[in-house]
Amino acid sequence: MDEKNTQDRSGLDPEMADAPQNTRKTIKRLIALLLEQKVAVVLIILSTLLSIGLFAVTPLIMGWAIDALIDNLRVNGPGGGFSELAEIIGVPLMLLAAAYLLSACFSFVQEYTMASVGEKLVLSLRQKISEKITRLPLRYYDSHQTGDLLSRTTNDLDRVAEVLKTGLLQFINGTVNIAVSIVVMLSLNVFLTVLILLAMSISVVVTKWISAKNFKVALDNQSALGELNSQIEELYTGNLIIKTFNRQEAVRGTVKAISQRQYEANKKAQFVMFAIYPVIRFLTQLGFVMTAIVGGILVVNNTMTIGIVQAFLQYVNQISEPITQASYFLNSFQSAMASAERVFDVLDEEEERPDHSTLQELPKTRGAVTFEEVQFGYIPEKMLMKGVSLSVKPNEMVAIVGPTGAGKTTLVNLLMRFYELNGGRILIDDTDIQELSKSQLRKIVGMVLQDTWLFNGTIAENIAYGKMDATREEIVAAATASRCDHFIRTLPQGYDTVIAGEDGSLS
Amino acid sequence: MGLQVAKHNKRNQRLHQHGCISDAVVMTGMVSMELVYIPLAAMVIFMILILVLFKKASPVSRTIQTRVDRVNRIVRESVVGVRVIRAFDNTSYEQKRSDDTFVAYADNVIHLNRIFAMFNPMVWAIMGITMVAVVWFGGYLVLQATTQIGSIMAVMQYTVIILMFLMMSAMVIVMVPRMIACLERISEVLDTAPEIADDREAVASPSVKGSKLIVFNDVSFSYQGAEEPVLRNLSFCCEAGKTTAIIGGTGSGKSTIAALMLRLYDIQEGQILVAGNDIRRMTQHDLRESISYVPQKAFLFSGTIAENLRTGKPDATDADLRQAVKIAQAEAFITTLEAGYQSPVAQGGSNFSGGQKQRLCIARALVKKAPIYIFDDSFSALDYQTDAALRSELKLAMKDACLIVVAQRISSIMDADQIIVLDNGSIAGIGRHEELLRDCSLYREIADSQVKREG
Ligand SMILES: Nc1ncnc2c1ncn2[C@@H]1O[C@H](COP(=O)(O)OP(=O)(O)OP(=O)(O)O)[C@@H](O)[C@H]1O
Ligand SMILES: Nc1ncnc2c1ncn2[C@@H]1O[C@H](COP(=O)(O)OP(=O)(O)OP(=O)(O)O)[C@@H](O)[C@H]1O
Ligand SMILES: [Mg+2]
Ligand SMILES: [Mg+2]
Numbered sequence: 001m002d003e004k005n006t007q008d009r010s011g012l013d014p015e016m017a018d019a020p021q022n023t024r025k026t027i028k029r030l031i032a033l034l035l036e037q038k039v040a041v042v043l044i045i046l047s048t049l050l051s052i053g054l055f056a057v058t059p060l061i062m063g064w065a066i067d068a069l070i071d072n073l074r075v076n077g078p079g080g081g082f083s084e085l086a087e088i089i090g091v092p093l094m095l096l097a098a099a100y101l102l103s104a105c106f107s108f109v110q111e112y113t114m115a116s117v118g119e120k121l122v123l124s125l126r127q128k129i130s131e132k133i134t135r136l137p138l139r140y141y142d143s144h145q146t147g148d149l150l151s152r153t154t155n156d157l158d159r160v161a162e163v164l165k166t167g168l169l170q171f172i173n174g175t176v177n178i179a180v181s182i183v184v185m186l187s188l189n190v191f192l193t194v195l196i197l198l199a200m201s202i203s204v205v206v207t208k209w210i211s212a213k214n215f216k217v218a219l220d221n222q223s224a225l226g227e228l229n230s231q232i233e234e235l236y237t238g239n240l241i242i243k244t245f246n247r248q249e250a251v252r253g254t255v256k257a258i259s260q261r262q263y264e265a266n267k268k269a270q271f272v273m274f275a276i277y278p279v280i281r282f283l284t285q286l287g288f289v290m291t292a293i294v295g296g297i298l299v300v301n302n303t304m305t306i307g308i309v310q311a312f313l314q315y316v317n318q319i320s321e322p323i324t325q326a327s328y329f330l331n332s333f334q335s336a337m338a339s340a341e342r343v344f345d346v347l348d349e350e351e352e353r354p355d356h357s358t359l360q361e362l363p364k365t366r367g368a369v370t371f372e373e374v375q376f377g378y379i380p381e382k383m384l385m386k387g388v389s390l391s392v393k394p395n396e397m398v399a400i401v402g403p404t405g406a407g408k409t410t411l412v413n414l415l416m417r418f419y420e421l422n423g424g425r426i427l428i429d430d431t432d433i434q435e436l437s438k439s440q441l442r443k444i445v446g447m448v449l450q451d452t453w454l455f456n457g458t459i460a461e462n463i464a465y466g467k468m469d470a471t472r473e474e475i476v477a478a479a480t481a482s483r484c485d486h487f488i489r490t491l492p493q494g495y496d497t498v499i500a501g502e503d504g505s506l507s
Numbered sequence: 508m509g510l511q512v513a514k515h516n517k518r519n520q521r522l523h524q525h526g527c528i529s530d531a532v533v534m535t536g537m538v539s540m541e542l543v544y545i546p547l548a549a550m551v552i553f554m555i556l557i558l559v560l561f562k563k564a565s566p567v568s569r570t571i572q573t574r575v576d577r578v579n580r581i582v583r584e585s586v587v588g589v590r591v592i593r594a595f596d597n598t599s600y601e602q603k604r605s606d607d608t609f610v611a612y613a614d615n616v617i618h619l620n621r622i623f624a625m626f627n628p629m630v631w632a633i634m635g636i637t638m639v640a641v642v643w644f645g646g647y648l649v650l651q652a653t654t655q656i657g658s659i660m661a662v663m664q665y666t667v668i669i670l671m672f673l674m675m676s677a678m679v680i681v682m683v684p685r686m687i688a689c690l691e692r693i694s695e696v697l698d699t700a701p702e703i704a705d706d707r708e709a710v711a712s713p714s715v716k717g718s719k720l721i722v723f724n725d726v727s728f729s730y731q732g733a734e735e736p737v738l739r740n741l742s743f744c745c746e747a748g749k750t751t752a753i754i755g756g757t758g759s760g761k762s763t764i765a766a767l768m769l770r771l772y773d774i775q776e777g778q779i780l781v782a783g784n785d786i787r788r789m790t791q792h793d794l795r796e797s798i799s800y801v802p803q804k805a806f807l808f809s810g811t812i813a814e815n816l817r818t819g820k821p822d823a824t825d826a827d828l829r830q831a832v833k834i835a836q837a838e839a840f841i842t843t844l845e846a847g848y849q850s851p852v853a854q855g856g857s858n859f860s861g862g863q864k865q866r867l868c869i870a871r872a873l874v875k876k877a878p879i880y881i882f883d884d885s886f887s888a889l890d891y892q893t894d895a896a897l898r899s900e901l902k903l904a905m906k907d908a909c910l911i912v913v914a915q916r917i918s919s920i921m922d923a924d925q926i927i928v929l930d931n932g933s934i935a936g937i938g939r940h941e942e943l944l945r946d947c948s949l950y951r952e953i954a955d956s957q958v959k960r961e962g
Binding site: 055058062065066069070073078079080081082084085088089093096097099100101103104105107108111112114115116119120122123126127130131133134138141142143145146149150153154161165233234237238240241243244245246247250306310313314317321378382404405407408409410416418438439442443 | 609889893
């Protein structure tokens with residue numbers, strides 16, 4: 001609720017977190033992931049080259065056709081029908097149609113393949129994160145917001161997918177397009193090409209400047225958005241308190257303020273686009289105008305044919321679009337890199353100490369528990385337990401009593417290895433719990449948590465949570481033991497009543 | 508999220524349009540009346556193409572939104588429920604559940620992407636054929652000497668422009684199904700009428716008449732959709748300066764009574780009066796201003812301890828906080844914290860023990876200072892000593908307040924002025940401890956079982 005906290009919550013410190021700090025490393029990692037789909041990547045690159053290559057020669061063929069037409073006019077004068085026409089430009093036009101269609105086919109191959117590449121990559125990242133969620137130490141959850149982790153797994157990854165899908169394609173197409181066009185143009189007329197490139201470089205500079213400016217604004221927008229998410233997530237959970245403490249007005253105020261900030265940032269971002277885009281467009285069109293004028297002069301001087309000028313005009317069109325779009329691509333690319341980085345951050349978090357279970361089989365437990373000189377603190381500087389020793393014999397029912405906050409729940413947390421010890425050992429029978437895998441350990445120990453928490457699902461599913469294959473009889477037996485059989489049967493659908501996660505429909 | 512994307516794309520595309528299409532068509536017509544049909548035909552074909560794609564994509568984009576929801580929910584549950592999942596060693600089951608959800612979502616997106624993969628190539632093909640057609644027919648016109656060669660080139664440029672802009676507007680159009688889905692979901696939330704609305708002629712300022720602060724008159728209530736009422740014909744009153752305790756088995760309706768006092772639900776029969784007014788005739792704000800509530804489930808907001816304590820009264824002074832914390836027996840542990848009242852509270856208060864959370868919630872209610880206090884099973888996580896100390900301090904400090912205490916432990920409520928014994932939604936007995944021991948068999952049973960267990 002205060003400044004410092006709000007930033008923690010969103011995980012988006014505008015200065016630090018979202019600005020890609022290590023873009024190169026992030027890109028490398030993404031590329032490594034991309035290469036896991038080698039076949040698809042190769043297919044995409046090949047089809048792109050073919051498709052753009054074919055597309056890039058079309059102006060040439062077109063120029064050829066037009067020149068043929070002009071030559072014919074010059075030699076034979078006007079006159080003639082479709083059959084004459086077919087003789088003059090039939091071949092180039094057929095080639096032209098073929099080139100266009102083939103190019104379209106390859107482009108389809110490219111897009112179709114690309115449709116799944118980005119999504120698959122993001123899917124694997126998403127799976128990795130969710131796996132990570134199961135391996136992060138509880139300590140991590142004590143200091144991080146649910147909303148933040150949530151937004152990394154959903155929003156951030158979606159942003160990466162979006163850029164991989166559209167942005168990458170645009171980028172590949174644009175680059176190949178520009179490269180091929182420039183090569184062809186250079187081979188046609190160096191002087192005119194250089195002139196065009198000079199005219200266009202102005203717009204590149206402007207684009208770069210805008211994109212830098214816009215990126216900052218876009219960052220503000222995202223961080224406001226992240227904050228909004230975290231806030232809403234918490235307000236939703238704390239709804240009862242907000243209502244009963246008459247906080248609705250205040251909460252509305254907070255949410256409104258953040259929304260307002262997001263709105264302003266978004267408006268600013270849009271303004272930058274709207275105000276400057278026409279300028280870029282105008283600048284790129286300079287190339288077009290210049291080609292027309294210079295080309296016209298060259299034609300008059302007989303150093304160039306009209307067909308070639310036509311080809312040049314088409315090339316200019318072809319490369320100006322990717323250049324104007326570059327600023328958008330740069331923006332979305334940068335923010336996607338920031339998102340990817342946030343995801344990698346989670347993936348790089350230190351994990352729970354890995355199992356080094358030496359025992360293959362689940363040992364038959366008698367159920368003796370021994371704490372030996374256990375030392376532990378949630379905060380390392382502040383030890384909560386300094387040498388706790390106790391032992392519980394099998395079949396003994398032990399009540400841990402103590403004033404609140406003494407560390408009863410902590411003892412259980414340690415036994416379950418939710419947190420790692422700072423010293424000492426815990427033994428079950430005579431085995432150090434470190435030697436058991438967490439899964440073995442948690443199968444041996446059953447517990448009821450102090451904070452009740454239920455899943456979305458039916459009551460039966462929730463009771464059976466510890467044992468997925470439990471039969472209905474076992475479920476009922478467990479319910480009877482915890483004295484809730486009767487009350488469950490009074491519910492409309494008995495054991496199949498659906499309960500919503502964490503909500504208040506059960507007492 | 509979807510809206511965001513749509514908006515973003517639209518921004519890119521809208522820039523290009525500005526009547527360019529009509530300009531280009533007009534220009535073509537001016538250049539050559541005969542050739543104008545070719546780009547027009549291309550436009551028609553293009554529109555048909557978009558229509559087909561739109562039809563195919565619509566259902567897919569709609570399901571995407573629900574899949575997104577599911578992904579969100581699954582991830583949220585696996586984070587919020589991390590302790591339960593680990594305690595029950597269900598990691599692999601959870602993992603499978605989320606994997607399935609993610610795969611379903613990805614499949615859906617890929618499916619949509621593939622539909623649109625057709626789009627660009629088709630446009631290219633249409634454009635190519637149009638070009639060829641323009642040169643072919645244009646060439647004929649040139650041979651017939653009705654058109655100049657420059658016109659062909661101009662028409663070609665215009666054709667490119669027309670198709671480019673159509674393509675861009677199409678990209679906006681394809682976002683429409685998803686946008687509609689988003690909008691529907693938003694309006695679904697917005698259109699949900701609040702269940703409980705303030706009476707338009709609400710009593711302006713509730714006047715406190717007499718000492719009967721809360722009166723239940725023959726109240727019956729059932730939750731929506733439930734067959735049986737949870738509460739049946741309850742009648743009792745709670746007086747200022749007195750403590751009313753409610754005891755009863757789990758699920759007997761204790762928390763429901765508290766919720767009704769706060770008008771979190773509207774009753775179906777009977778009447779509830781607070782400070783002499785029917786609560787349906789008061790504004791919710793006024794009603795809740797006069798009640799200070801400690802919920803059964805201790806919930807804290809992330810932030811600092813002080814911020815949490817000030818929830819009900821943002822302008823409370825430090826002295827107010829200290830006083831409340833002292834009564835709530837939370838002073839000792841707060842002072843051991845390095846940052847004291849400024850100590851951070853993690854989301855859901857997970858960095859405090861169960862009892863600490865509960866005491867902070869009590870302190871939060873005390874800071875609010877209202878004539879009525881409801882404690883819903885708020886001493887359950889406290890040890891007996893702390894419980895006793897808290898209650899005696901509470902009694903001292905809240906001499907004039909009306910206290911309502913829900914509890915499971917007889918010891919917590921023995922000295923209440925009035926104890927209501929609840930049995931499955933109806934009152935099994937009302938009275939003081941000794942009277943109930945004598946007259947109410949259910950109460951005696953509860954007392955016996957606890958004395959035996961704790962003796
Ligand atoms: N996740 C955590 N991070 C930091 N401190 C914690 C965390 N969990 C508990 N503590 C602190 O450790 C101490 C012991 O907490 P614990 O939950 O073990 O108490 P308890 O004996 O179970 O109390 P109660 O009876 O109230 O449930 C408390 O002071 C608490 O504030
Ligand atoms: N929001 C709800 N929607 C539907 N039914 C509910 C809802 N809240 C509670 N119930 C049902 O109403 C009954 C009474 O619940 P209530 O929470 O009042 O019990 P309680 O006496 O407070 O129990 P406990 O001591 O366990 O807290 C229960 O059967 C419960 O399942
Ligand atoms: Mg505890
Ligand atoms: Mg309750």
